[in-house]
Amino acid sequence: MTYSTVLFSLAGGALIGLSAALLLYFNNRVAGISGIVAGLIKPWQSDSAWRLAFLIGLIVSASLWFLFGGTIPIQFDTSLGVLAISGLLVGYGTQLGGGCTSGHGICGLARLSKRSMVATACFMITAGITVYGVHHVL
Amino acid sequence: MSFRKTPQFLIFTAFLSGLIFGLGLIVAQMTNPAKVLGFLDVAGHWDPSLAFVMIGALVTLGWLQFLTKKSCQHNASKVDSVKPIYSKIDAKLIIGSSIFGIGWGLSGLCPGPALVSLTSGLTGSLVFVGAMITGFIVFKYLHPPKK
Numbered sequence: 001m002t003y004s005t006v007l008f009s010l011a012g013g014a015l016i017g018l019s020a021a022l023l024l025y026f027n028n029r030v031a032g033i034s035g036i037v038a039g040l041i042k043p044w045q046s047d048s049a050w051r052l053a054f055l056i057g058l059i060v061s062a063s064l065w066f067l068f069g070g071t072i073p074i075q076f077d078t079s080l081g082v083l084a085i086s087g088l089l090v091g092y093g094t095q096l097g098g099g100c101t102s103g104h105g106i107c108g109l110a111r112l113s114k115r116s117m118v119a120t121a122c123f124m125i126t127a128g129i130t131v132y133g134v135h136h137v138l
Numbered sequence: 139m140s141f142r143k144t145p146q147f148l149i150f151t152a153f154l155s156g157l158i159f160g161l162g163l164i165v166a167q168m169t170n171p172a173k174v175l176g177f178l179d180v181a182g183h184w185d186p187s188l189a190f191v192m193i194g195a196l197v198t199l200g201w202l203q204f205l206t207k208k209s210c211q212h213n214a215s216k217v218d219s220v221k222p223i224y225s226k227i228d229a230k231l232i233i234g235s236s237i238f239g240i241g242w243g244l245s246g247l248c249p250g251p252a253l254v255s256l257t258s259g260l261t262g263s264l265v266f267v268g269a270m271i272t273g274f275i276v277f278k279y280l281h282p283p284k285k
Contacts, residue, residue, distance in 0.1 A: 001185060009187045012166020013194020019159035020195070021202035026142065026151040031159060033250040038274040053149045054156035058250065061160025062169075062257035072164055074255050075172040076262040078245045087266040089241025090248060091273015096281070097234025101248045102159075104235065105192065110199040118227050123239030124178075130243025131178040 020107050023054070032103020033058070034094035097122070160254045166191045169255050171246030178243055 020031035027050055029036075040051050062072060078086070094100040097119055099108060104123075108116020141147055167173050168191055176185030242248050247255075247266050255263040 001187065005187060006190055009166045009190035010194040012162045012164070012168065013191035013196075014198040015158050015162030015165060016191070017162075017195040017198025017200075017202065019155045019157075019162060020199050021206070022151055022158065023155040024203070025206050027148050027155070029152075031155060033159075033248075033253065034274075037249065037253070037271075038277075041271070041274055041278060049145065049149050050152035053153040054159075055253065057153040057156025057158075058160045058253050059156075059256055061157050061164060062254050064157070065161065065164050066257070070164070072255070072258060073167065073170050074258050074260060074263070075170055076245075076260070077172060077175070078262070080262065080265050083245050083247075083262050083266045084269040086241045086245035086247065087252075087269025088273045088276070089237050089244070090252075090266075091241075091270035091275075092277050093234050093236070093238030093241055093273075094249065095234065095274055095277035096230050097236075097238055098231060099235075100238060100250070101242075102250055106195045106199065109192075110196050110203060115225065115227055115231060119231055119235040122232055122235035123242060126236045126239030127178045127243035128180055128239075130240045131175055132181055134244065135175075135179055136181055 016102075016106060017110070020102070020110070024107075030103060030107045032099050032107060034091075034100040035098070035103055038091075038095055093123075159250065162195075163251050163254050166194075169251045171251070173246075174242075174248075174251070175246035178246070 023029050023031045029050070031054075036051050036054050040048060040055070042048075065072060076083070090100070094103075097104070099105075099116065099119060101123070104113075104116040104119040109120060163169050166187065168188065173185060173187060176183065177188035238248075245266060249270060252263060252266050252270060256267055
């Protein structure tokens with residue numbers, strides 16, 4: 001880990017914090033990605049428009065990055081079957097637990113929510129155990 | 139009605155928020171599952187990047203919330219607020235978050251980075267996002283909202 005990696009990580013994090021603050025300040029909404037997107041799975045309602053706008057912004061960000069000559073390194077070391085299982089668990093788990101890394105891990109922790117502290121501890125620990133199991137035991 | 143409450147403006151700010159969120163994930167390279175797994179793999183060649191991302195985000199959001207005196211609790215009474223958040227720490231929270239963690243650990247992908255990585259057109263991203271949306275739908279089917 002180099003000095004520049006630390007800077008890019010902090011800067012990226014600051015942008016994420018700014019984004020969440022914007023949505024909270026203007027829209028009065030929590031920038032929890034899983035909740036925003038899952039809330040679109042229903043007939044069109046009054047809150048569907050901003051959810052869709054957020055999702056489009058999220059997806060367009062990568063295109064904008066490419067347009068300005070940036071690259072996005074993405075490296076999968078996982079088979080498609082495992083990715084499918086992983087996606088299912090992430091989809092179901094975030095709905096049951098009421099949030100993901102953004103909703104609990106950033107927005108929730110930033111307002112010192114005890115619920116989010118417990119949730120973040122749970123998913124960090126089970127993710128760590130899973131990685132340990134997959135990479136060091138199996 | 140001030141322009142700040144018009145639907146068009148709120149759609150614009152939501153779009154802008156999504157855009158900045160995505161750029162943040164890209165700048166921090168959190169869109170790369172291998173890097174996230176590097177953080178989660180404490181017993182391997184540990185990459186602390188994700189911790190710095192969280193520090194950057196929490197400090198920025200915490201500071202801006204303080205400046206604007208705006209956190210969810212203050213808004214709980216407002217009609218258009220999403221979350222008068224459930225305040226209970228219950229089995230659903232713990233089990234759900236634990237299931238999410240297992241899924242996250244299997245691939246290194248969580249919802250935000252997965253959606254941003256869709257633009258890459260990689261089959262892996264498409265499969266993951268498709269399965270995640272299926273997971274959302276399965277949840278709605280198994281736990282229909284109480285009327």
